Amino acid sequence: MDPELALELLDGLAEAVLITDSVGQVVLVNATAAALLPELHPGVGLPGSPVAMLAEAYATGADHVDGEHRDRRLRGVRRPLAGDRSAWYVRDVTDDHRHAEALRTERGRTDFLAQAGRRLGLALQRDQALRAAATLPVPYLADLALVVYLPTGTVEYQPQWIRHVGHEPTLGATDWDAVSALPGLVEALDGEAGVPRPWPAGERDGAGPLLPDDLGPAATLLVSPMPGAGRTAGALVLVRAGAREGFDRRDVEVAREFAARAGAAMATAQLYDEQAHLARVLQNSLLPPDLPAVDGVRLAGGYRAAGDSLRIGGDFYDVLPTDGGALFALGDVSGKGVGAAVLTGRVRQSLQTLRLVEHRPRELLGLLDRALLDIPDAARRGQFTTLLLGTLRPEPDGGLRVRVAGGGHPAPLLVDGAGTVTPVQVGGMPVGAVPGARFDETEVRLRPGELLLARTDGVTEARGGPSGTEMFGERRLHRALAEAAGSAPTTLVDRVLHLVDEWCGGHRHDDVAMLAAGPAAGG
Structure with missing residues (x-):
């Protein structure tokens, strides 16, 4: 090919092209190379040239070039030619490099x-x-x-x-x-x-x-x-x-x-x-209270809330001293969490007020029922509570007379010294559910060594075990109580809570509340 025609073709390229001989002397440059690398022209050798990156590439035998020259970013390759000559193809990638750097910066x-x-x-x-x-x-x-x-x-x-x-x-x-x-x-x-x-x-x-x-x-x-x-x-x-x-x-x-x-x-x-x-603040006001000391009566309470964060829920118990004994309540408000806890607080506050005018359990349940029904449904959202409400009266011979009224709540359990567990049937309808509800009442006498346990259905309905879905159930509860017969109320309650916790294995469960009472003498 005619050398002048070849050079004319090279001058049309957008990248710089240099041809060097066997000793690195430049023998040809195209127009782009003359503009981009004016220091290099025919007769100039790459060794020791001011274009440091090309001089270094020639000295080390590298085939790739990447570096800065005259505030421009250059990148190129070397290709061998016949007669130990080399062709250097160099591109100005300054703008590409800036765009890539800007993109990296923006991504950062x-x-x-x-x-x-x-x-x-x-x-x-x-x-x-x-x-x-x-x-x-x-x-x-x-x-x-x-x-x-x-x-x-x-x-x-x-x-x-x-x-x-x-x-x-x-x-x-x-x-x-x-x-x-x-x-x-x-x-x-x-x-x-x-x-x-x-x-x-x-x-x-x-x-x-x-x-x-x-x-x-x-x-x-x-x-x-x-x-x-x-x-x-x-x-x-x-x-x-x-x-x-x-x-x-x-x-x-x-x-x-x-x-x-x-x-x-x-x-x-x-x-x-x-x-x-x-x-x-809400939690501290609604958590079960410390039980008071009541002459002639041993008491123990236990509580677990269903919620993961707040230790409050819809199950509750309370004991209020009275002349010659105490009034106790244990209930289960429908729902869970803060909504149930708010109604729990209302029930407890209402009981504390209503007991000033009425001590009889069944009549007191009736007053509480009317008070809950008077709460606007928008505030109560149709909630109600099941409830056991009773009185504890120590007797001169060391026994304890318990008079208990029921509002649709599971029956309390009588545990005697021999380990026999007997439900004390009370019955009644839920409190605050429907107008005209009927409530029942019964009385039981506890001898020394006997206990009465009131609990919410969160105990028996706790799910766990090998399958993770089986309920704890009445049978396991009765067996646990029988094995703890003759124990103090605190020991009995702690045992049941421990067994329920083990049964659930750390999984969520419903609210749990328990209240155990017995004569102070014996056991």
């Missing part, structure tokens, strides 16, 4: 926000959310992250802060003078977003309590508000040291997005803390 930002969102979503307490907000931006977004916020639920209106610089976060409180000395911080706490700005050491006077002592002389500062629920949850301060580039537009967007997510997490955690506090 997306991954950061996704991982930060997951971490923040797991922060169910405000301290956890604050810690996550301060630690996650370092080192990806900044060399230092500082969260300044105002505590809730306190009288003092003193700013608090948490700071992270790559090691364990530090916490503290400061005054408004230090907050005002940090540019843009007061505005961010009011919900206003600032812009990145240089922050030389000479401008940091007064903000010292918020900063570590070893912060470099030159830095870039970015302050972002952290929106909460109806108010600003705090302010996020990001600082990049002088050796690191400042915040570009996309960095600012990511920082703002992170600050918004962190603020939402803090607000959610605050709400969770408040709900948990309310739940604890």
